[in-house]
Amino acid sequence: MNNQNNFLATKLKLIFYMLIGFIVVDIPLGLHREAIMLGVHALIYAPMLYIPYNKKLKNYILHVYITIIVLSFCIVQGGVFSPVIYFFLSPIMSAYLSFGAKVGRYFATAAFVCIVTLFVIGILGLNPFPPLDVGNINIHIFTFAIIMGVGMDVLITITNYNKLRDEAEKILTDHQNEILQQEEELKQQQEEIIAIQEQEIKNEKREKQQYESDKIKAENSLEAIKTSIEYASKIQLNTLPSDKILKDYFAEYYIYYQPKDTVGGDYYYVNNFMGTTIVAMIDCYNQGLTGMLLGTVITSYLDTLQRLPSSPTELIYELHQYIRDNFNYYSNLNERGCNMSIVYIEDHHIIYSGASGIGYIVNENGIMPLKSSDRSIGKTVTAKASIPYKDYEYDISSDDVIILSTDGFVNHKTKKGKVVGHDTLEGLIKGFYNGYHESWKESFEKYITENFAKEQEDDITVLCFNLT
Template sequence: MNRRIFRLYYFAFYALLATTIHFNAEAQEKEAADSVKSNQLLQEAQSLLKQGSFDLAISTARNAYELSKKTSYLTGEANSSHVLGKAYTEKKEYNEALKYYFVAIQAFDLLNNPQMNINTLADIGSMYQTQDAHGQAISYFEKALKKAYEIKSEPRLRIVLLENIAYSYKQLEDYPHAMTTETKLLSEYERTGNKAKVIDTYKELSLLSELNKQYRSALKYNTELAEEYKKNNDLVGLSSAYNNIGFIYKRTGDLKASLEYFNKVTELVNKQPAKLTEGDKALLHINIGVAYTTLKSYTRAKENYHIALKIREKEENSIEIANTQNYLAGNYYVSGNVSQALKSVSDAIEIAEPINAEEVLLTSYKILHMIYTQDNNTTKAKKYLELHRELNEKLKEQEKAKKQEMLKKQLEIERNEEEIKTLLAEEERAAVESERKENEIKLKEKELALLKRDQELREIEYKNQLLEKERTEQALALAQQQLETEKKNRELVSLEKEKELQNLELKRKALEDEKQKKAIQLLEADKKLQDEQLKYTYWMFGLFALILTIIIISFIQKRKANKKLKAQQLQITNQNNELQHNMEELQATQEELESQKGQLEIQHRKITFSIQYAQRIQSSILPSNSLINSLFPENFITYLPKDIVSGDFYWMEETEGKKIVSIVDCTGHGVPGALMSMIGSTTLNEIINQKGITDPAEVLNKLHEGVRTKLSQEESQNHDGMDLGICVIEPNGGQKVKLTYAGAKHTLYIINDGELLEVNGDRKSIGGANTAAQRDFSRQTLELCQGAILYLTTDGYIDQNCPNRKRFNKKRFKSLIEEVHHLDLQSQKEYFDKALADHKKDAEQRDDITLIAIKI
């Protein structure tokens, strides 16, 4: 019986398994067909994108995206998202483009496809460049560049990324970072043997060096340029390089070297090749004219300018004609030929004004102002000075407006990006939740299928029981039939025996006398046969009784088994109900936790975004790079907030011919420290810029009063304050500089004529509830040589721990200054940053860190 039931189970299981395999095969075939269809749609979308049919490309790529997402075809989802990002970028729908680019980045990460990830990051950078959001563009190009270095990509990819980074830094006028990037580009071009690009990069580096007032570097790059131009027999380029070198030497006071290079330019006039283009000829003669003007050979300068002018007039290049007229006017002016200077500059203005060539006009107005000033014509001199000033202010305002617009756009783009990231995170969470619910439904469907299958098996088992019962009944009927047949056989045997006995009786009577003995034997045999027949009958009845007993016992055991099975089923049902209840409670709890987690994530993003926005606001109170470089051309600043925002800040200004620099360490760090830094910066502006107080000790006195008043520390018992040092620098005749210093718990370090000086401030802080309402800070005055270096630092640098909890300490800081002070300041910065990093290693940053070095 058990073997029969097992076979039925076996066949039922394999029937269900075959059905499942059939359905799975169909599903796999459908998924394969869908992925092929998705790839076809994607290829079509890419072709439409190349043709400029952006709307059709978007529609087709979105169909590919939806089909890939439906079938969980991640490669199709990633590639179609990337195409959608590019198509929306072409349509200038940047928010939609960014959304799909982010989806593509996540998908390529999951696919471990760094190359496409780099391409997508670069596309985002290009999109931001298009919008003049160069800060964001740099961020994404640098992410792409980092991955390109990690996978050791082709040099061409790294070069393209570096070119974009350098371009954006130049648009932001962040010339130090632009120089760093151009230097990396130079290495790549030299490695790949791209001579033309090497020359272009030397040009950029020389220009950036001059903008940064790093004349030694500018000289180096122009010298390298000159060598390259010599190799290529490029006289135009060589003349420009020699002129640049001459002006650099002139600017640095080396007049002998300056004249040497201007003379080299004039020597090129007779070396120009016959195949030189007209435009290159004009440039060459302009460069030679500039050299002759500098060498005070005004007639030769005029001759070269006239040659250039004739070429420009032949080309009908209005702007260059006007520029050349300005060169002539300048040459006439410095040679004392005022009337000819006036005519040339008037011709330049006549050409430039109708076409609104503002840069040309700016130069022309300046020349006219100088001409009329020399001629003592104050009215016209004032007129053209005013025109020059107005135009200069207009150009500055335009540049300022452009920068403000860029900053505004940058902030708006950052906000939009954060919102898109938040939206995508919420959509992803919703998708995960939807997938979880779908999985639960599928699980319930599977459970129902299992229950249905179990029910089918039970029905099969019930049918088997009925068949077994029928078979038992048939066996009983067969046994009954066998017993009746045996009984009939016995009756027939008995009749035959009786007939035989009758025959024997007849024979016995006939042969009674002769067969008496045999009759007796036959009677004995008959008796024995009857005994055997009776024994056989008993056996048949016993066998029937045994079969009947087995059937009854089996029936009783089956009933017991069924009762036990029903009891177990009832127990399992109760356990399932209890488990279902527990699962529902657990699910509700999990849903609540997921909801709370999502809310916390969104809140965390909002708080982080707010703090990042506050960081940008705080950055706006710091001096701009252009102000710092104009006040102190040689400088470096290390500014490392412990958190996103900082309790440290630095302040610089020039007023009444005095240059003022201060470094401030406010109580705390993070948001509280940042709020204190805003109060400190605002108060310094009020004291110095509005009230005109420039004495450093008096500034500290007023700052103490201002902090206590603004924080109502007398009533609130607020103990916040700040430590700072403030330096006032002014000329002191000859090569000497006067430095007046005051400090509140701050030490100033100075390298003067190779000697390290340590100037300590007062042992008291600014602000605090338990301090006097007024304080009298002291000042110290020193006479320094030009070229002295001032080092101002907050205590975050000196107090930074290493992993063994040892401070960097003041002694080591002073030793570091003495070790590196002879280097240029950018090299010093690298040494200071490396020393801090080597000391800190993986220890947590304790405090905000700020270090400033300026060369007087």
């Protein structure tokens, strides 16, 4: 568009310069009338050429005015026989090359009408000016100048047009090459995107397949672990004293045993060594497999005793040292160690020692808590102010009831979000004296059903028994 505007501006300025040039030619040739007419047109044409307004409208007006100049000059210089008539080519060519075939036809039609008008004026003798004197040398010179001017105009027009056309073609070619390059780049980018998408799809498919494979393996492993844990639970239950064994040692007994997970770290133990019955309640701090394994180690240690230590406290010290010497890694991981209550029974005389254990004797006088050290066994570090392990001896009757418990019961949450606590446990067992296991079971199960929160945070074990 800029090239086209430059072409039009150059073309219209050329016509203005030709007007001035023909004034310079006409004066020496004595064509003063023609020179005056061209001067008047130049004065009108110049401001129109340099006034800034809508370019398209301005170009149309200037082309029309050029046609009027040529028509008026033809009338002065002999009508249709004037050599000036060739200047009609200028607006026709400019209009055709610059505005297209439609506008070019309009200007060609206008030039044809002007020529016909000049012919009619000449035939009818209506031209007020005398005809050309073809024999006059000045007219020959003027005619030659006209022909030269028209030739130069046509030559310059064609040259500029070809130059602009070549530039336009070059711009078009460059633009086409740029478009082709962009298309190639876009095609390459599209191919890269498609390749990336295909690779992503392959990766997603592979990841999905890997995920499904890992999921199946995990499910199989989980199932295998679940099966192993369930089997471990059966093993653990088999290591605990059976009903048959408990009936051999106790007149009445009740055991509430509820691990947090499939297996747990709570153990209760009953055995006889040379006339001394030993009852132990073991609470390993970690639940699950870790607690189960440590509990198994402790019960295995008790089973393999060649000689029963003289007191429960001595036995607790031996277990404490055994765990520290052989399972020090456990103590490093868990500074709370393992809680335990041990009762030695000979006839109706008992010796009790506890390592952070919970125990009670319920007799005719009410509830008597069994004193216990606040030390756990197996701990690497023990507070200086802690109470050492110590034996406590009691005489009991057949109607007295001994209760041993882990802290899972008293630390359990109620449905209202409160901790069960020792007071609640003591309230449950205060009526157990001279009772039977059915009433003990009923008391515990009723309270648990009505008050226990569903979520369990620790293993729970409570053992109630009296002697034969």
